[in-house]
Amino acid sequence: MSTLLKIQFTLPEIENAECQVYLSGKVAHGWEEKPLDDDSIFYTMHLEDHSLGTEIIDEIKKRWPEAGCIHEEIEEENWGLAWKEFFVPIVCGDMFEILPPWLMDTKTEGLMHIVIEPKMAFGTGNHPTTALCLELISKLFREGKLDPKMSFFDLGTGSAILAIALAKLGLKGTGVDIDPQSIICALENMENNGVESDITLAVGSADCIDQNLKYDLVVANILSGPLIELSPAVIARLKENSILILSGILNEQAESVAKAYITKGLPAPEIFIDGEWAALLWKNTGATDN
Structure with a gap:
């Protein structure tokens, strides 16, 4: 064994x-x-x-x-x-509750439940960057910025937790990850949540699928270095006037990541902080200001 x-x-x-x-x-x-x-x-x-x-x-x-x-x-x-031994249900954004299959009988009523089998893929809701992304997704939904007609692209999908959250809100999209093991775990989690028909998976980075595909929402929860390096490929996935969420960024790195996207034509983003970590949000990538 x-x-x-x-x-x-x-x-x-x-x-x-x-x-x-x-x-x-x-x-x-x-x-x-x-x-x-x-x-x-x-x-x-x-x-x-x-x-x-x-x-x-x-x-x-x-x-x-x-x-x-x-x-x-x-x-x-x-x-x-x-x-x-240590996994407990996690509430993110006052809308989502993340919990493993063995704790489904403890789920909180009134929340949207995301079932994640904690295995060898990043993304169980414990990390502040994942929580930040889910909080922003909740915020956008409550503001009426998300609807089932929209498509999404999840770069660095990991466990597919963000893709699953969006699919549960009615959106359809694509998740990619450079780690093949993550894709295996993501597929299992999608099946456990009944959203496997709403999400397409692929092994690779932002450029691993049809170059002509663009999305209403792009989310990338990776690290600041790759976010800066991949900024042209990330921007290439955006439809006109779409939404962009970036995370996996330390507070002191937020400005440099934002600058990489501003210099390529995007407006200044909103910056959200959780402890040592930050997330960037563009509600309208075609806007002249926020």
């Missing part, structure tokens, strides 16, 4: 932002963060790729020698059990 590499370490809370940036670039499917009483954070992650895990262990020990990084191999069948 195959095994997973379980990696754990502890850092002071002040190091959390830097650590999140590092891990986001290495561990696409996410990790667990458990706050401790001494203002530190205990990190846990599970990787199928043992060579990548060894690389991460070495880099953590080099970057943060005080982190006390430890690791062990565990049976892959215990992966779900490891998640069950």
